[in-house]
Amino acid sequence: MAVLLSTGEVVQQKEDHSIPLFRLAFRPFFLLGSLFAVIALSLWGLMLSSNLQVTPYGGQLWWHMHEMLFGFVSAIVIGFLLSAVQTWTRVPSIKGPLLMGLVMIWLLARVLLFFPFLPNALTAFIDLLFLPFAAGALLYPIAKVKLWRNAIFMPILLFMTACNFMMHYAVAMNQPSYQQVAATAMVMVVTLLMTIMAGRVFPMFTANGTQTEKVVPISWLEKSTVIGTLLGGLLSLHWFSVIPYINAWIFFTVALLHAYRVFRWKIWVTLKTPLVWSLHLSYWAIPLGFLLLGLSEITRSISQSQALHSFTVGAMSSMILAMISRVSLGHTGRKIAVGKVMAAAFILIFLATLVRVFGSLLITNYSLVLQVSLVLWIGAYAIFISQYARLLTTPRIDGSPG
Numbered sequence: 001m002a003v004l005l006s007t008g009e010v011v012q013q014k015e016d017h018s019i020p021l022f023r024l025a026f027r028p029f030f031l032l033g034s035l036f037a038v039i040a041l042s043l044w045g046l047m048l049s050s051n052l053q054v055t056p057y058g059g060q061l062w063w064h065m066h067e068m069l070f071g072f073v074s075a076i077v078i079g080f081l082l083s084a085v086q087t088w089t090r091v092p093s094i095k096g097p098l099l100m101g102l103v104m105i106w107l108l109a110r111v112l113l114f115f116p117f118l119p120n121a122l123t124a125f126i127d128l129l130f131l132p133f134a135a136g137a138l139l140y141p142i143a144k145v146k147l148w149r150n151a152i153f154m155p156i157l158l159f160m161t162a163c164n165f166m167m168h169y170a171v172a173m174n175q176p177s178y179q180q181v182a183a184t185a186m187v188m189v190v191t192l193l194m195t196i197m198a199g200r201v202f203p204m205f206t207a208n209g210t211q212t213e214k215v216v217p218i219s220w221l222e223k224s225t226v227i228g229t230l231l232g233g234l235l236s237l238h239w240f241s242v243i244p245y246i247n248a249w250i251f252f253t254v255a256l257l258h259a260y261r262v263f264r265w266k267i268w269v270t271l272k273t274p275l276v277w278s279l280h281l282s283y284w285a286i287p288l289g290f291l292l293l294g295l296s297e298i299t300r301s302i303s304q305s306q307a308l309h310s311f312t313v314g315a316m317s318s319m320i321l322a323m324i325s326r327v328s329l330g331h332t333g334r335k336i337a338v339g340k341v342m343a344a345a346f347i348l349i350f351l352a353t354l355v356r357v358f359g360s361l362l363i364t365n366y367s368l369v370l371q372v373s374l375v376l377w378i379g380a381y382a383i384f385i386s387q388y389a390r391l392l393t394t395p396r397i398d399g400s401p402g
Contacts, residue, residue, distance in 0.1 A: 020393055020395045021392065023096075024082075024331060025081075026079045026083040028103045029075045030392060033071075034072075034385055036075070038381050040067050047060050049367070057112070057116045058179075066167050067110070069163075069190075070163075077160075077190070080323065080327060085150065089150075090145070105129050108126055120172060124172075127168070128165060153193075163189065166178055166182035166185075181239075184308065189233065191311050192233060195225060195226055198283050202280070205276055206269070210273055225257045229254060231250065231254070235247050236304075244297040247297045248295070251291070251294030252294045254287075255291040262283045265280060275326050275338055278321070278325075281350055282314070284314075285353060289308070292306050292307035306360070309357050313353045317380075318346070318350065321349050324384070325388070329391075332392075341383060345383035345384055349377060351376050352374075355369060355376060
């Protein structure tokens with residue numbers, strides 16, 4: 001098969017007859033992760049309304065917390081990293097049967113959690129395999145070309161594994177407080193990951209997408225934001241006693257660092273580019289989350305749950321939706337632009353954030369707040385699935401592998 005390179009050179013490539021879904025990690029994990037999240041949140045809504053009487057492994061609340069973080073978010077993170085590492089290193093990433101095996105481990109864990117009568121140790125063991133195996137697949141191309149700068153993601157994935165272990169340990173020991181600590185730690189480590197990744201690519205995406213000059217990073221701001229996020233994450237766990245007002249001022253300082261950072265990226269130049277303003281909006285949820293964490297330390301009118309959902313719904317879910325929309329287009333050889341339908345999805349996830357984080361301040365019916373937020377969230381990802389399912393399951397339009 002002849003392929004025309006950007007240099008004008010024509011080269012012959014061996015035609016790829018493998019299943020398109022397993023040609024690169026972003027394909028199965030973006031599609032199945034999003035589909036699973038829609039199903040999981042639909043089931044969660046039915047559980048909340050008492051229309052579904054089931055008790056999954058760990059209980060309903062444990063299952064919801066675990067599956068959104070270690071089922072959905074982990075799948076998307078791994079899909080992104082295992083695809084990006086091929087670009088970073090120029091070494092082929094996991095694909096074909098090996099990728100299919102990794103997907104099956106992830107999928108089997110999702111199924112086993114709905115069979116609580118199975119030995120807990122077996123379910124936990126299968127679930128805990130996914131992130132370490134994925135980390136190994138990520139490390140191989142990095143080590144092969146000694147691109148150790150990108151090895152920063154290895155300790156992050158191992159810490160995520162430790163959080164998952166603690167979630168399962170909470171079930172084994174019947175300690176709900178452990179699961180809350182583990183879930184919060186996972187939220188904060190993913191927030192750290194988003195902070196690092198956004199600093200690397202958002203200014204570039206903004207410049208490329210809006211045809212404006214790239215914002216030059218300020219060294220002290222970049223370092224302070226990462227360190228502050230790490231410190232804020234540790235304080236959010238409440239492992240050691242700190243005067244609430246000191247905690248609050250640290251959280252406020254971290255919020256200011258993030259706000260200054262994202263303000264410099266100039267959201268106002270992105271208003272005609274949905275794939276870019278959606279990324280900016282998602283990042284604004286991070287300083288909002290730290291602001292709410294600070295307020296939760298000094299007033300009862302704001303809860304830590306509201307702050308954490310600013311990170312999970314506002315930052316993670318929004319950033320994931322924007323990133324997987326963008327990455328899927330780029331990695332399948334398509335123009336990196338979306339129309340009104342996906343722009344509507346970005347708006348829906350933004351509205352889901354507003355309702356979930358602030359709805360209880362205006363509406364006394366908390367169940368209604370949760371259900372409306374769920375419907376908006378599900379609607380956003382259902383749009384993604386409808387728009388991208390064919391794209392993710394068919395070969396690249398330019399004939400290239402991947």
